[in-house]
Amino acid sequence: MKISVIGLGLIGGSFAKDLGSQINVDVYGVDNNADHCLQAMEMGLVKNILSLEQALETSDVLIAAVPVDALEHLTLSLMDKMGDHQLIIDTGSTKKLICNAVENHAKRGRFVAAHPLAGTEFSGPKAALKGLFQNKKNIICEREKTDDDAMQTAIKIFESMGMHNIFMSPEEHDKHMAYVSHLSHVSSFMLGMTVLDIEQDEKQIFNLAGTGFASTVRLAKSNPKTWSAIFDRNKENLLPALDQYILWLEKFKIAMADGDRSQMEKYMTEANDIRRVLDK
């Protein structure tokens, strides 16, 4: 099987690493960043660098792992030229806009809308990790709109990398992601901002970070362009989530200002319930 990965960042690069090590799979790379292409070749991430046209000519499967704001344009232009037996898998972090964009395309059946729930706070080909997707969840949207053979191939690819597939609508996906992923990123970015803003003594931030700060602020290291695109495309869900978060912080602040320890404990005890949910 010949697979082209378009976008050789953290996600695309990690796909290339996992797939390239499999028997009878050739992985090619496409990226409009020349440095990324060079790095991917030097690292042996891909067998060769291709142009988009070359990738379309030679590939059975195209995997789009570009920033979400470049996704529709890329996907539609590929679908316009695709053959009847090729397929394109999208791996982006928001799903409603891309699913709407391809909805009425003649080749809709050759498109798979997916979102592997894996990542780190790093970016670029050098951030690629073998096994990044092992035992991770992968959300597939609008399964019924993809041709059976294309879906079977996509699922074979995901399963060969150790992913567990979950199926939901693009609307559900974007709503859940606003709470469980995107809000965490906003919370972490602004926590980093607050501490950098007020703690003028960087040596103390560094010295004292072994106190929970390092884990809560980890996501603040993430790529701003990647995330501004995601936030912007999911603001319909993320804005109300952020409002709710600010409201809870305000409520907690009032309890603290009032010296109302039992109210603070009541809130924290409710929050403790996350342990039961996550540590099943």
Next chain:
Amino acid sequence: MKISVIGLGLIGGSFAKDLGSQINVDVYGVDNNADHCLQAMEMGLVKNILSLEQALETSDVLIAAVPVDALEHLTLSLMDKMGDHQLIIDTGSTKKLICNAVENHAKRGRFVAAHPLAGTEFSGPKAALKGLFQNKKNIICEREKTDDDAMQTAIKIFESMGMHNIFMSPEEHDKHMAYVSHLSHVSSFMLGMTVLDIEQDEKQIFNLAGTGFASTVRLAKSNPKTWSAIFDRNKENLLPALDQYILWLEKFKIAMADGDRSQMEKYMTEANDIRRVLDK
């Protein structure tokens, strides 16, 4: 050396584990929770359980690892009865109130105000971890108010457990902790609250948590009583920190609502600077 650990929770229990394995150190335990005493004996955390009076009679060193709201009363009552060669080490997460409370005591020189920056989101004797303090920072306040021999003994104890000591005033300690530790906890507790409040579908929270949420919400599993006491005692510093945090979240929300990606990216790029500070 005979050491009594008062309060056999995560911190006290971990002290007992590390010190109890050393040659020529006998570790005793004091705890007003009978279950904790039983668990500590069953786990072999301590050589024996003592009453406070027995601990005072037999120990060279007393380590107070009780919740911060019980600390002053305990410490002062011990200092009233202590001999001239005994010493008491406090390990609490806020330092100004305890330092003020002991300031004019006749035995001030036998008191060491410390805060080892280590912990997990778990609590009780079963949460005790051997090596918890290895390579961790330990803040010591008002070093000059402790007798030299007492400070030397305390430092020997901390270093034997692999801690690196930092010295600062109680005011500096509490201010830095508000930003670098306490705010992270509030942020995480309320993130957990927000997600639990809105995501009625717990299975989805669990399924989708591999998206940054698990690390940002980890601290929301922490003990409510421990943290309400810490927040309450440091609210002078924590309230303005929380205000700043809410302000940044509001600013970010406005940029997002306006679809102003370049402003969002500007904030996130500034927040990225935390990478340079933390990953030295």
